Amino acid sequence: MIWRLCLLCVAGALGAVQAGPIRKTSKTEDRVAPVEEVNVLMFGVIQLSESLRYVHTSTEAKIAQISQTLKSHEGTLQNLEEKAEEAVDVEKQMKTVIHLLQEQMTEQEAQTKMSKDVLASVEKGEVALNTKVTRLQMHLDNYVPLDLRELQERATEHSCILRGLEDITQYLKEIIEAQNEKLSRLQEMSEDSFPSF
Template sequence: MIWGLCLLCLAGGLGAAHAGPLRKTGKTEDNTVQQQDVNVLMFGVIQFSESLKYAFETTEAKIAKISQTLMNHEGTLQKLGEETEQAAEEEKQVKEMIQLLQAQMAKQQAETKMTKDWLAGMEQEEVALRTKVKKLETYVDTSSSIKELQERAEEHSYVLKSLQHLTQFHKENIETLNEQLSKLQEMSENTT
């Protein structure tokens, strides 16, 4: 395309040089001047065409470089979009896990409170039974029916031992629940 433009300019320049009126002075000087003008015009056209060619090639290279940069940026943007979606999904999963852990912790706390209340009631009953046993022992000292009182004392002793075992079992259960609750709280704090 550039060479076609150059040839067109050259042909126009030559046509203008020859289309002008010829002087019949007979001087070779005029022909030399005209030839020099044509040479200058030709040199200018060649330089102009080289400049156009250089501008075209550099512009084409710049456009290719810009296109490559745009493609790289598009790839980076796509990758960032995918990473953002993945991070949002992971955040959603973490929130769901935290909600689940909080629900489990609330349930464990409720169970622990119920067990503590029950144990407190059992301890009160144990105190009441001990008081009854002491009264019975006092009564045994003053009573004439020792055998009957001994049987009652053995029954109460058995009941007390059973209550002590039951109380110990519930205390261990509360300790286990407290350890589980502590672990759940640590897991919840670590996930946030």
């Protein structure tokens, strides 16, 4: 295509091309360009064609480079989109875990409160039983009852009940301590693993 363009330029520079043979007249001799001018024109046309070819080649190289850069940017953009999707998934999972931890903490707090209420009730019963035992002992010390054996049996029975209540109280205290420790661990896990959202 470039050579066709060059030939067209040469033809235009030399004047109109005639189909028939050239007759030597004074008018045609005046119109014929000297050889030096034709050489200069040909040299110019060759340089123009070289320049056009260089521009064409460099433009193709630049287009290829731009296309490669665009492909690279598209790959980077796709990677960023994938990472963003992964981050959204991780955030959802973290929120789910935090929700589960909060539910466990709420359940543990409810169990601890219930255990504390039971312990308080048992301690009240223990105090009441201690009072009864003390009164019974005072009664034994101050009065001579008709049936001393019956009173001693009752005192023994109350002592057994009191020891049982003390064992239950100790057991409930251990349960509450274990629940408090578990609750503390859950709170530390919640604070350390998932700072804030």
